[in-house]
Amino acid sequence: MIRYILRRLLLLVPVLVGLSMLVFTIARLLPGDPVRLAAGPNATPADIASVAKEFGLDRPLLAQYWDYATGLLRGDWGVSIFSRRPVLEDLSTYLPATLELVLAAMILAVAIGIPAGLMAAVYRDRWPDFLSRAVSLGAISMPRFFLGLLFQLGFAMWLGWLPLSGRFPLTEDPPSAITGLLTIDALLSGNFHALGIALQHLALPAIAMSLSPLATITRMMRASTIEVLQQDYVTTERALGLSRGKILFKYVLKNAVSATLTVIGLYFGWLLGGTVLVETVFDWPGLGLYATQAVLTQDFMPIIGVTLCIGTLFVLVNLLVDLVYGLLNPRVRLR
Amino acid sequence: MALLEIRDLHLHMRSFDGEAHVLNGIDLTVDRGEIWGIVGETGCGKSLTGLSVSRLVPTPPARYARGAIRLDGEDLLAADEKRLRALRGRRIGMIFQDPTTNLNPVFRVGEQLLDVALHAGRSDPSLLGLAPGASGRALKRAARELSLAMLDRVGIPNPAARLDDYPHQFSGGMKQRVLIAMALIGRPDLLIADEPTTALDVSVQAQILRLIHELVREHQLGVMFITHNLGVVAQLCSHVAVMYAGNVVEAGPVRDVLKSPRHPYTNALLAALPTAGTARGALQGLAGTVPSLLTPPPGCRFFNRCPRGEPGCTAATPPLVGPEGGHRVACPVVLR
Ligand SMILES: Nc1ncnc2c1ncn2[C@@H]1O[C@H](COP(=O)(O)OP(=O)(O)OP(=O)(O)O)[C@@H](O)[C@H]1O
Numbered sequence: 007m008i009r010y011i012l013r014r015l016l017l018l019v020p021v022l023v024g025l026s027m028l029v030f031t032i033a034r035l036l037p038g039d040p041v042r043l044a045a046g047p048n049a050t051p052a053d054i055a056s057v058a059k060e061f062g063l064d065r066p067l068l069a070q071y072w073d074y075a076t077g078l079l080r081g082d083w084g085v086s087i088f089s090r091r092p093v094l095e096d097l098s099t100y101l102p103a104t105l106e107l108v109l110a111a112m113i114l115a116v117a118i119g120i121p122a123g124l125m126a127a128v129y130r131d132r133w134p135d136f137l138s139r140a141v142s143l144g145a146i147s148m149p150r151f152f153l154g155l156l157f158q159l160g161f162a163m164w165l166g167w168l169p170l171s172g173r174f175p176l177t178e179d180p181p182s183a184i185t186g187l188l189t190i191d192a193l194l195s196g197n198f199h200a201l202g203i204a205l206q207h208l209a210l211p212a213i214a215m216s217l218s219p220l221a222t223i224t225r226m227m228r229a230s231t232i233e234v235l236q237q238d239y240v241t242t243e244r245a246l247g248l249s250r251g252k253i254l255f256k257y258v259l260k261n262a263v264s265a266t267l268t269v270i271g272l273y274f275g276w277l278l279g280g281t282v283l284v285e286t287v288f289d290w291p292g293l294g295l296y297a298t299q300a301v302l303t304q305d306f307m308p309i310i311g312v313t314l315c316i317g318t319l320f321v322l323v324n325l326l327v328d329l330v331y332g333l334l335n336p337r338v339r340l341r
Numbered sequence: 342m343a344l345l346e347i348r349d350l351h352l353h354m355r356s357f358d359g360e361a362h363v364l365n366g367i368d369l370t371v372d373r374g375e376i377w378g379i380v381g382e383t384g385c386g387k388s389l390t391g392l393s394v395s396r397l398v399p400t401p402p403a404r405y406a407r408g409a410i411r412l413d414g415e416d417l418l419a420a421d422e423k424r425l426r427a428l429r430g431r432r433i434g435m436i437f438q439d440p441t442t443n444l445n446p447v448f449r450v451g452e453q454l455l456d457v458a459l460h461a462g463r464s465d466p467s468l469l470g471l472a473p474g475a476s477g478r479a480l481k482r483a484a485r486e487l488s489l490a491m492l493d494r495v496g497i498p499n500p501a502a503r504l505d506d507y508p509h510q511f512s513g514g515m516k517q518r519v520l521i522a523m524a525l526i527g528r529p530d531l532l533i534a535d536e537p538t539t540a541l542d543v544s545v546q547a548q549i550l551r552l553i554h555e556l557v558r559e560h561q562l563g564v565m566f567i568t569h570n571l572g573v574v575a576q577l578c579s580h581v582a583v584m585y586a587g588n589v590v591e592a593g594p595v596r597d598v599l600k601s602p603r604h605p606y607t608n609a610l611l612a613a614l615p616t617a618g619t620a621r622g623a624l625q626g627l628a629g630t631v632p633s634l635l636t637p638p639p640g641c642r643f644f645n646r647c648p649r650g651e652p653g654c655t656a657a658t659p660p661l662v663g664p665e666g667g668h669r670v671a672c673p674v675v676l677r
């Protein structure tokens with residue numbers, strides 16, 4: 007098990023090297039000249055040359071990549087041409103915000119989607135099933151940013167229950183930074199006032215973000231539960247008198263969840279890379295906004311940094327999914 | 342009072358094309374110590390009859406149109422789910438065909454066995470050697486011990502080490518032994534075995550049959566043993582019921598029925614059996630097909646294939662005639 011994890015982690019290295027090379031090359035081959043952009047509209051050729059020299063952009067591509075790669079190992083992820091802030095510093099403020107949003111969305115989607123799918127299968131073709139199917143269909147066919155706008159309109163502007171946007175108001179004291187995830191930091195430091203505020207701000211974007219994975223997880227869970235309910239061992243369990251609750255919530259659930267797990271893992275990675283719209287609508291200071299900004303200005307150090315970050319997380323989440331899958335499914339040997 | 346009495350059981354199954362009259366007046370009595378072989382060609386309703394006793398046929402699409410199933414006189418068709426649950430695993434044990442698909446693949450064998458033992462022990466603590474009102478802890482410990490003893494009894498070597506194994510770590514025969522242990526751990530009075538050896542290879546089949554035979558004798562169980570294999574019936578069973586298209590057409594002590602079959606269908610079934618002396622290509626089949634159960638013809642359902650059919654056969658479904666507990670036949674023509 008430990009060896010399996012180590013081996014999978016080791017596999018991260020070639021993945022990240024390949025990914026960084028790819029992004030590095032693509033970012034540099036894009037049309038347009040970031041140096042000229044950064045130097046400003048009235049820059050003289052001498053100004054441009056000095057900016058290029060400052061960032062090492064006058065050197066051959068291979069040498070630039072080598073500098074970058076060795077820098078990565080030393081914890082130097084490059085500097086933004088525009089803000090001149092170190093990329094690693096930026097990532098350490100934006101990544102936790104996005105992670106918090108995606109985690110909250112996935113927790114919602116799993117916590118509601120799994121029981122909803124199970125119940126829809128048990129009450130197949132009766133009203134709980136129709137309800138869950140209607141909700142799934144609505145959630146899947148509605149664009150996330152549009153849902154976000156609707157939520158803002160309904161819950162923030164009309165009802166006034168929740169804040170319109172933002173992550174944490176400037177007028178309040180944030181919890182002491184431990185993980186960077188505000189809700190968790192607030193919990194860890196026992197600051198329940200801050201926890202309440204953080205949750206209020208998190209609620210709408212997280213819900214908007216959770217709906218499409220929720221719909222997919224519900225549908226997957228429904229399908230796999232229906233399949234499991236038809237298995238012979240369920241008949242045997244019923245024939246030997248086990249209660250309905252025990253059969254459903256113990257024997258059927260574990261089988262059905264393990265079939266849904268892959269989708270959960272894929273969605274997690276997909277959400278990580280797809281936060282831009284929700285972050286824009288809710289003015290959530292996360293990776294999506296940061297990456298968009300960087301792409302628009304062709305600021306390639308941040309672009310590469312964000313890509314590597316999401317790539318790493320994606321690989322880690324999939325490793326986690328495989329581990330849980332192995333736990334749920336004894337026939338899978340993790341070697 | 343008989344252990345199990347099925348009287349005139351009619352089961353209709355709704356489908357897209359209409360209602361199929363799947364069971365058409367089943368009559369069967371099983372007493373303690375009797376092993377009833379239930380035979381008949383595929384689709385004749387053997388499994389549905391067995392599942393009906395535990396009330397595991399989903400209603401809808403199924404519907405019990407008429408008849409009664411009584412266990413020690415208690416009407417099972419009138420019992421509610423709670424009562425049925427108390428009977429399942431406790432009074433009625435079941436074993437099914439494929440041991441590979443009948444154990445839950447993601448739970449340890451010991452845990453599955455333990456849950457059945459706990460269920461049985463809760464409704465009757467004396468099974469676990471406990472007084473009523475025993476604590477949950479005591480219940481669990483006793484159930485675990487009983488599970489071990491039961492695995493040992495069905496011939497699993499070194500059972501304590503195997504409780505924590507998963508089903509895929511057992512061979513097919515061993516899995517069926519585990520399933521037999523699960524079916525019998527609640528000390529049922531009635532065992533329903535639906536082709537329990539069909540999925541096993543021949544040498545393992547013999548071992549499992551021997552095991553079932555021993556356990557049945559040991560506990561004086563009444564058994565419904567559903568099978569296609571008349572050889573197994575001859576070896577294992579004390580009685581046999583021959584089914585055709587939802588009816589029992591002939592029933593009685595195994596010797597009487599197999600030695601001197603009377604119903605034309607039983608005759609055809611036995612004639613189709615290859616013996617050591619059968620010449621190549623001389624296997625006898627039965628001409629014609631089973632009538633549609635959606636629009637069954639009136640009268641005897643075997644009429645269209647029957648070598649001895651007479652015009653009078655289509656008047657009404659012939660009843661089983663013969664002495665109670667003796668050799669009974671549902672064919673007025675041969676009875677004349
Ligand atoms: N769920 C169901 N829905 C519709 N028809 C069914 C259903 N289950 C069984 N049947 C029909 O009922 C009839 C009897 O089925 P049953 O399974 O009892 O046959 P069987 O005698 O056990 O056959 P086999 O020897 O193949 O196991 C068959 O014609 C079958 O098509």
Ligand SMILES: [Mg+2]
Pocket residue numbers: 387388389535
């Ligand atoms: Mg069958």
